[in-house]
Amino acid sequence: MKKIIFAVLALVVVAGSIGYYLWTKPSEYISDGDADFKQSIDVLIKESQEMKDSMFSSKYNGKSVEFDAEVESITENGRGKTLVLKSGVEDFIINANFHESNIEKLQKIVAGDKVKLQCECSGVTKPESEDDLLSEVVLNFTRCDLKAK
Amino acid sequence: MKKIILALVSVFAIAANAQVFNTSTGNVNFVSKTKFEEFSATNSQVSAAVSVDKGVVQFKVPVNSFQFEKAVMQTHFQENYMESSTFPTSTFKGKIKDLSAVKFNTDGVYEVVAEGAFEMHGITKDISVPGKITVKGSSLKLNADFTILCSDYEIKIPKNNVSSVSNSINISVDCSLSPKKKK
Numbered sequence: 001m002k003k004i005i006f007a008v009l010a011l012v013v014v015a016g017s018i019g020y021y022l023w024t025k026p027s028e029y030i031s032d033g034d035a036d037f038k039q040s041i042d043v044l045i046k047e048s049q050e051m052k053d054s055m056f057s058s059k060y061n062g063k064s065v066e067f068d069a070e071v072e073s074i075t076e077n078g079r080g081k082t083l084v085l086k087s088g089v090e091d092f093i094i095n096a097n098f099h100e101s102n103i104e105k106l107q108k109i110v111a112g113d114k115v116k117l118q119c120e121c122s123g124v125t126k127p128e129s130e131d132d133l134l135s136e137v138v139l140n141f142t143r144c145d146l147k148a149k
Numbered sequence: 150m151k152k153i154i155l156a157l158v159s160v161f162a163i164a165a166n167a168q169v170f171n172t173s174t175g176n177v178n179f180v181s182k183t184k185f186e187e188f189s190a191t192n193s194q195v196s197a198a199v200s201v202d203k204g205v206v207q208f209k210v211p212v213n214s215f216q217f218e219k220a221v222m223q224t225h226f227q228e229n230y231m232e233s234s235t236f237p238t239s240t241f242k243g244k245i246k247d248l249s250a251v252k253f254n255t256d257g258v259y260e261v262v263a264e265g266a267f268e269m270h271g272i273t274k275d276i277s278v279p280g281k282i283t284v285k286g287s288s289l290k291l292n293a294d295f296t297i298l299c300s301d302y303e304i305k306i307p308k309n310n311v312s313s314v315s316n317s318i319n320i321s322v323d324c325s326l327s328p329k330k331k332k
Contacts, residue, residue, distance in 0.1 A: 057237060061213055062227075075174045077193040078323075082174045093173045097193050099216060122213035123237050125196060133198035133207045138173045140194045142214050 035066035035118050041094070045087055048124040048139050060121040066147065071113045074106065081106055083115070083144070096141045105146040113137065119144035168328055170289045173247040175324030177210055183245055188222060190215040197324040199289060200280075204248035206263050206291075221323040223259075230304050230314075231270060232242040239269040241276075258283045261295070272302045280322070282330070293322040 037060070044067060048056055064086040076082075079100035087094050096119055098106060109115065119141035127135045175195035181188055194214040198207045212233040217223040227233040243265015245251065249258040259282045267276045280293030298315045299306060306314045 015276075029199075033155055053237075057234065060238075061234070077174050078176045078178075078191050082193055084174070095194050096174055097214070122194065123211050125209050125211055125238055133169055133200055133205060134171065134196045134209050136171075136173065136196070138194070138196055140211050140214050142194070142216060 023039075036063040036068045041067045041069045041085070045089055045092060048137065048140070049089075049092075053124065053126065057123055061123050063121055064118055065141070066116065066118045067119050068114065068116050069096075071109060071110050071111050071115060074109065083109070083117075084113075087139075091136045093136050093138045094097065094141070095138060096144045098144050098146075099142075102145060109146070109149065113149060115146060117141070117144050117147040118147050159278060168201045170201070170326035171329045172324055172326045175208070175291075175322070175326075177208075178278055178321050178323075179215075180250075180319045180321075181315040182319070183312055183315045188217065188219070190217045190223075190226065192216070195322075195324060197291060198329070199245075199291070199326060200219065201253045204245035204251075206241070206243050206245060206265065208324075210239040212237055212239060230299075230306070236269070236271045239267070241265055241267045241278075243278075245282075246277075251284075253284055253289075256284050256286070267297075269297070270302045270304050274301055285330055289326040291322060291324045291326065293320075295320055 026105045044060075044065070049127075051059070069083075071083050072086045074081060075084060077097075081098045081103045083096040083098070083106070084095055085094040089121045096117055120143045122142045124140070125134075125138045127137070164225060173196045175197045177192045177195045178188055192210060192215045194211055196207075196209040199205070212231050213227060215223070215226060217226065230237060241263075243263045246262040246264050248261075251261060260279070261282055262277055262279050264277045265275070266273050276295070276297075278293050278295045280291060283290035283292070296317055296319050299314075299318060
Protein backbone atom coordinates (compact mmCIF):
# COMPACT_ATOMS: atom_id res chain seq x y z
CA MET A 1 0.00 0.00 0.00
CA LYS A 2 2.84 2.34 0.94
CA LYS A 3 4.46 1.70 -2.42
CA ILE A 4 1.28 2.65 -4.29
CA ILE A 5 0.89 5.90 -2.32
CA PHE A 6 4.55 6.72 -2.92
CA ALA A 7 4.20 6.01 -6.65
CA VAL A 8 1.06 8.18 -6.93
CA LEU A 9 2.75 11.01 -5.03
CA ALA A 10 5.81 10.78 -7.26
CA LEU A 11 3.57 10.88 -10.33
CA VAL A 12 1.73 13.98 -9.02
CA VAL A 13 5.04 15.75 -8.31
CA VAL A 14 6.42 14.93 -11.79
CA ALA A 15 3.18 15.97 -13.54
CA GLY A 16 3.02 19.16 -11.48
CA SER A 17 6.61 20.00 -12.28
CA ILE A 18 6.07 19.48 -16.01
CA GLY A 19 2.89 21.59 -15.88
CA TYR A 20 4.66 24.36 -13.97
CA TYR A 21 7.58 24.33 -16.41
CA LEU A 22 5.28 24.56 -19.44
CA TRP A 23 3.23 27.35 -17.87
CA THR A 24 6.19 29.50 -16.89
CA LYS A 25 8.37 28.65 -19.89
CA PRO A 26 9.65 31.93 -21.34
CA SER A 27 9.08 32.75 -24.99
CA GLU A 28 11.92 31.08 -26.85
CA TYR A 29 14.08 32.90 -29.28
CA ILE A 30 13.12 31.95 -32.74
CA SER A 31 16.82 31.44 -33.41
CA ASP A 32 16.76 28.36 -31.21
CA GLY A 33 17.08 25.62 -33.77
CA ASP A 34 17.15 25.75 -37.55
CA ALA A 35 15.18 28.31 -39.50
CA ASP A 36 12.03 27.13 -41.24
CA PHE A 37 13.04 29.25 -44.23
CA LYS A 38 16.36 30.61 -45.44
CA GLN A 39 15.21 33.23 -47.84
CA SER A 40 16.68 36.25 -49.56
CA ILE A 41 15.08 39.50 -48.51
CA ASP A 42 14.24 40.24 -52.15
CA VAL A 43 12.22 37.03 -52.41
CA LEU A 44 10.39 37.85 -49.16
CA ILE A 45 9.54 41.32 -50.48
CA LYS A 46 8.40 39.94 -53.84
CA GLU A 47 6.25 37.24 -52.24
CA SER A 48 4.67 39.69 -49.78
CA GLN A 49 3.72 41.90 -52.71
CA GLU A 50 2.56 39.24 -55.13
CA MET A 51 1.00 36.55 -52.94
CA LYS A 52 -2.46 36.92 -51.46
CA ASP A 53 -2.19 38.12 -47.85
CA SER A 54 -3.76 34.93 -46.55
CA MET A 55 -1.33 32.76 -48.52
CA PHE A 56 1.69 34.78 -47.41
CA SER A 57 0.47 34.57 -43.79
CA SER A 58 -0.11 30.85 -43.86
CA LYS A 59 3.33 30.30 -45.38
CA TYR A 60 5.38 32.58 -43.13
CA ASN A 61 3.47 33.78 -40.04
CA GLY A 62 4.86 32.28 -36.86
CA LYS A 63 7.71 30.64 -38.80
CA SER A 64 11.38 31.37 -38.33
CA VAL A 65 13.09 32.98 -41.28
CA GLU A 66 16.79 33.55 -41.79
CA PHE A 67 17.74 36.35 -44.14
CA ASP A 68 20.43 38.89 -44.94
CA ALA A 69 19.66 42.59 -44.97
CA GLU A 70 21.16 46.05 -44.65
CA VAL A 71 20.30 48.21 -41.65
CA GLU A 72 18.65 51.50 -42.56
CA SER A 73 18.13 52.78 -39.02
CA ILE A 74 17.78 51.62 -35.43
CA THR A 75 14.79 52.58 -33.31
CA GLU A 76 14.51 52.16 -29.57
CA ASN A 77 10.98 51.31 -28.62
CA GLY A 78 9.78 50.33 -25.23
CA ARG A 79 12.55 48.29 -23.73
CA GLY A 80 13.47 46.59 -26.99
CA LYS A 81 14.97 47.76 -30.24
CA THR A 82 13.91 47.60 -33.86
CA LEU A 83 16.18 47.42 -36.84
CA VAL A 84 14.55 49.11 -39.80
CA LEU A 85 15.97 47.29 -42.82
CA LYS A 86 16.51 48.56 -46.34
CA SER A 87 13.95 47.21 -48.78
CA GLY A 88 15.02 49.04 -51.91
CA VAL A 89 11.32 49.45 -52.70
CA GLU A 90 9.44 52.71 -52.29
CA ASP A 91 6.87 52.70 -49.48
CA PHE A 92 8.00 49.28 -48.29
CA ILE A 93 9.25 49.03 -44.70
CA ILE A 94 10.88 46.04 -43.03
CA ASN A 95 10.95 46.02 -39.22
CA ALA A 96 12.98 43.49 -37.23
CA ASN A 97 12.21 43.73 -33.52
CA PHE A 98 14.58 42.52 -30.81
CA HIS A 99 13.31 41.70 -27.34
CA GLU A 100 14.94 43.62 -24.47
CA SER A 101 16.71 40.50 -23.29
CA ASN A 102 18.50 40.16 -26.61
CA ILE A 103 19.54 43.70 -27.50
CA GLU A 104 23.10 43.69 -26.22
CA LYS A 105 24.08 42.02 -29.49
CA LEU A 106 23.02 45.19 -31.29
CA GLN A 107 25.42 47.47 -29.42
CA LYS A 108 27.88 47.65 -32.30
CA ILE A 109 25.31 47.70 -35.08
CA VAL A 110 24.94 50.97 -36.95
CA ALA A 111 23.02 52.10 -40.01
CA GLY A 112 24.59 50.71 -43.16
CA ASP A 113 25.71 47.42 -41.57
CA LYS A 114 24.88 44.20 -43.36
CA VAL A 115 23.40 41.64 -40.98
CA LYS A 116 22.18 38.06 -40.99
CA LEU A 117 19.05 37.73 -38.86
CA GLN A 118 16.82 34.90 -37.75
CA CYS A 119 13.38 36.13 -36.78
CA GLU A 120 9.79 35.08 -36.46
CA CYS A 121 7.67 36.50 -39.26
CA SER A 122 4.65 38.26 -37.77
CA GLY A 123 3.07 39.24 -41.06
CA VAL A 124 2.68 41.98 -43.58
CA THR A 125 0.32 44.95 -43.38
CA LYS A 126 -0.83 46.84 -46.45
CA PRO A 127 -2.81 50.01 -47.12
CA GLU A 128 -6.53 49.35 -47.25
CA SER A 129 -7.48 52.13 -49.63
CA GLU A 130 -5.91 54.82 -51.78
CA ASP A 131 -6.56 57.53 -49.18
CA ASP A 132 -5.13 55.39 -46.36
CA LEU A 133 -2.76 57.51 -44.28
CA LEU A 134 -0.80 54.34 -43.59
CA SER A 135 0.24 54.06 -47.20
CA GLU A 136 3.30 51.87 -46.66
CA VAL A 137 3.54 48.12 -46.87
CA VAL A 138 5.15 46.91 -43.63
CA LEU A 139 6.79 43.50 -43.28
CA ASN A 140 7.23 42.72 -39.59
CA PHE A 141 9.58 40.34 -37.84
CA THR A 142 9.70 39.78 -34.07
CA ARG A 143 11.88 37.90 -31.57
CA CYS A 144 14.88 38.48 -33.80
CA ASP A 145 18.38 37.28 -33.21
CA LEU A 146 21.56 38.54 -34.82
CA LYS A 147 23.25 35.51 -36.39
CA ALA A 148 26.13 37.35 -38.02
CA LYS A 149 27.28 40.81 -38.98
CA MET B 150 7.81 92.34 -52.55
CA LYS B 151 5.16 92.11 -49.83
CA LYS B 152 2.99 90.05 -52.16
CA ILE B 153 5.82 87.62 -52.83
CA ILE B 154 6.50 87.20 -49.10
CA LEU B 155 2.79 86.71 -48.41
CA ALA B 156 2.55 84.15 -51.20
CA LEU B 157 5.58 82.27 -49.87
CA VAL B 158 4.18 82.31 -46.33
CA SER B 159 0.86 80.96 -47.63
CA VAL B 160 2.59 78.20 -49.58
CA PHE B 161 4.58 77.17 -46.50
CA ALA B 162 1.48 77.33 -44.31
CA ILE B 163 -0.44 75.07 -46.70
CA ALA B 164 2.51 72.67 -46.90
CA ALA B 165 2.73 72.55 -43.10
CA ASN B 166 -0.99 71.94 -42.80
CA ALA B 167 -0.96 69.15 -45.35
CA GLN B 168 1.71 67.37 -43.34
CA VAL B 169 1.31 63.80 -42.24
CA PHE B 170 3.26 62.36 -39.32
CA ASN B 171 3.76 58.62 -39.13
CA THR B 172 5.62 55.65 -37.67
CA SER B 173 5.73 51.90 -38.12
CA THR B 174 7.44 51.25 -34.80
CA GLY B 175 4.90 52.55 -32.29
CA ASN B 176 4.20 50.80 -28.99
CA VAL B 177 0.98 49.36 -27.63
CA ASN B 178 0.91 47.48 -24.33
CA PHE B 179 -1.97 45.78 -22.64
CA VAL B 180 -2.52 44.51 -19.14
CA SER B 181 -4.99 41.95 -17.89
CA LYS B 182 -5.44 41.93 -14.14
CA THR B 183 -7.58 39.65 -12.00
CA LYS B 184 -7.47 38.82 -8.30
CA PHE B 185 -5.31 35.82 -9.09
CA GLU B 186 -3.16 36.79 -12.03
CA GLU B 187 -1.76 39.75 -13.88
CA PHE B 188 -0.08 39.58 -17.25
CA SER B 189 0.91 41.98 -19.96
CA ALA B 190 2.08 42.02 -23.55
CA THR B 191 3.97 44.50 -25.69
CA ASN B 192 3.78 45.30 -29.37
CA SER B 193 6.48 47.54 -30.89
CA GLN B 194 5.35 47.27 -34.50
CA VAL B 195 2.33 49.51 -34.46
CA SER B 196 1.81 51.72 -37.49
CA ALA B 197 0.32 55.11 -36.69
CA ALA B 198 -0.33 58.28 -38.67
CA VAL B 199 -1.81 61.71 -38.03
CA SER B 200 -2.91 64.11 -40.72
CA VAL B 201 -2.38 67.57 -39.30
CA ASP B 202 -4.82 69.40 -41.57
CA LYS B 203 -7.79 67.05 -41.17
CA GLY B 204 -7.03 65.70 -37.73
CA VAL B 205 -7.36 62.14 -38.94
CA VAL B 206 -5.67 59.55 -36.73
CA GLN B 207 -4.98 56.00 -37.83
CA PHE B 208 -3.48 53.00 -36.08
CA LYS B 209 -2.75 49.52 -37.37
CA VAL B 210 -1.71 46.86 -34.87
CA PRO B 211 -0.35 43.54 -36.18
CA VAL B 212 -1.76 41.04 -33.68
CA ASN B 213 1.05 38.52 -34.15
CA SER B 214 3.60 41.09 -33.00
CA PHE B 215 2.42 41.06 -29.36
CA GLN B 216 5.09 39.56 -27.15
CA PHE B 217 4.41 37.88 -23.82
CA GLU B 218 6.78 36.75 -21.14
CA LYS B 219 5.34 33.26 -21.18
CA ALA B 220 5.35 31.31 -24.42
CA VAL B 221 2.14 29.49 -23.58
CA MET B 222 0.27 32.77 -23.12
CA GLN B 223 1.47 34.07 -26.48
CA THR B 224 0.22 30.93 -28.21
CA HIS B 225 -3.15 31.05 -26.41
CA PHE B 226 -3.53 34.76 -27.15
CA GLN B 227 -2.87 34.36 -30.86
CA GLU B 228 -4.68 31.10 -31.50
CA ASN B 229 -7.54 30.93 -29.00
CA TYR B 230 -8.41 34.49 -28.06
CA MET B 231 -7.52 36.77 -30.98
CA GLU B 232 -7.62 34.10 -33.72
CA SER B 233 -4.86 36.03 -35.45
CA SER B 234 -4.77 33.82 -38.53
CA THR B 235 -8.31 35.03 -39.32
CA PHE B 236 -8.01 38.54 -37.86
CA PRO B 237 -4.34 39.50 -38.30
CA THR B 238 -4.67 43.22 -37.51
CA SER B 239 -6.55 45.54 -35.17
CA THR B 240 -7.18 49.04 -36.45
CA PHE B 241 -8.39 52.43 -35.30
CA LYS B 242 -9.42 55.18 -37.68
CA GLY B 243 -10.79 58.36 -36.23
CA LYS B 244 -10.57 62.09 -35.86
CA ILE B 245 -9.21 64.39 -33.22
CA LYS B 246 -12.33 66.00 -31.78
CA ASP B 247 -10.82 69.29 -30.67
CA LEU B 248 -8.22 69.80 -33.39
CA SER B 249 -8.09 73.60 -33.11
CA ALA B 250 -6.73 73.24 -29.56
CA VAL B 251 -3.59 71.54 -30.88
CA LYS B 252 -0.90 73.89 -32.13
CA PHE B 253 1.21 71.61 -34.26
CA ASN B 254 3.78 74.35 -34.77
CA THR B 255 4.23 75.10 -31.04
CA ASP B 256 5.97 72.78 -28.61
CA GLY B 257 3.65 71.61 -25.86
CA VAL B 258 1.45 68.87 -24.48
CA TYR B 259 -2.14 68.95 -25.71
CA GLU B 260 -5.01 66.98 -24.19
CA VAL B 261 -7.23 65.61 -26.95
CA VAL B 262 -10.04 63.17 -27.56
CA ALA B 263 -10.01 60.91 -30.61
CA GLU B 264 -13.30 59.50 -31.82
CA GLY B 265 -13.54 56.76 -34.37
CA ALA B 266 -13.93 53.12 -35.31
CA PHE B 267 -11.90 50.50 -33.49
CA GLU B 268 -11.78 47.10 -35.14
CA MET B 269 -10.56 44.06 -33.30
CA HIS B 270 -11.24 40.37 -33.75
CA GLY B 271 -13.46 41.21 -36.73
CA ILE B 272 -15.79 43.44 -34.67
CA THR B 273 -15.94 47.21 -35.18
CA LYS B 274 -17.11 49.59 -32.45
CA ASP B 275 -17.18 53.37 -32.26
CA ILE B 276 -15.03 54.49 -29.37
CA SER B 277 -13.87 57.74 -27.84
CA VAL B 278 -10.34 57.78 -26.45
CA PRO B 279 -8.79 60.57 -24.37
CA GLY B 280 -5.11 61.07 -24.99
CA LYS B 281 -2.22 63.45 -25.27
CA ILE B 282 -0.34 64.85 -28.24
CA THR B 283 3.13 66.10 -27.42
CA VAL B 284 4.63 68.44 -29.99
CA LYS B 285 8.40 68.73 -29.75
CA GLY B 286 10.39 70.21 -32.58
CA SER B 287 9.48 68.38 -35.77
CA SER B 288 8.08 65.29 -34.07
CA LEU B 289 4.84 64.26 -32.39
CA LYS B 290 4.18 61.83 -29.59
CA LEU B 291 0.82 60.18 -29.12
CA ASN B 292 -0.13 58.73 -25.74
CA ALA B 293 -3.42 57.22 -24.67
CA ASP B 294 -4.72 54.87 -22.01
CA PHE B 295 -8.09 53.24 -22.33
CA THR B 296 -9.99 50.13 -21.41
CA ILE B 297 -11.87 47.70 -23.63
CA LEU B 298 -14.02 44.72 -22.78
CA CYS B 299 -13.20 41.40 -24.43
CA SER B 300 -16.91 40.61 -24.53
CA ASP B 301 -17.54 43.70 -26.73
CA TYR B 302 -15.31 42.18 -29.38
CA GLU B 303 -16.56 38.61 -29.03
CA ILE B 304 -13.27 37.43 -27.57
CA LYS B 305 -14.29 34.40 -25.58
CA ILE B 306 -12.57 33.61 -22.31
CA PRO B 307 -12.96 29.91 -21.51
CA LYS B 308 -14.74 29.27 -18.18
CA ASN B 309 -11.68 27.64 -16.64
CA ASN B 310 -9.60 30.77 -17.41
CA VAL B 311 -12.03 33.39 -16.06
CA SER B 312 -10.03 33.69 -12.85
CA SER B 313 -6.77 34.35 -14.69
CA VAL B 314 -7.85 36.40 -17.73
CA SER B 315 -9.81 39.60 -17.19
CA ASN B 316 -12.69 40.66 -19.42
CA SER B 317 -11.50 44.22 -18.92
CA ILE B 318 -8.19 44.97 -20.67
CA ASN B 319 -6.18 48.14 -20.10
CA ILE B 320 -4.46 49.36 -23.23
CA SER B 321 -1.74 51.98 -23.39
CA VAL B 322 -0.46 53.61 -26.56
CA ASP B 323 2.92 55.30 -26.91
CA CYS B 324 3.92 56.28 -30.45
CA SER B 325 6.58 58.72 -31.61
CA LEU B 326 5.81 60.09 -35.05
CA SER B 327 7.99 62.00 -37.48
CA PRO B 328 7.05 63.86 -40.66
CA LYS B 329 6.21 61.48 -43.45
CA LYS B 330 8.83 61.49 -46.16
CA LYS B 331 7.55 63.10 -49.30
CA LYS B 332 7.70 60.98 -52.45
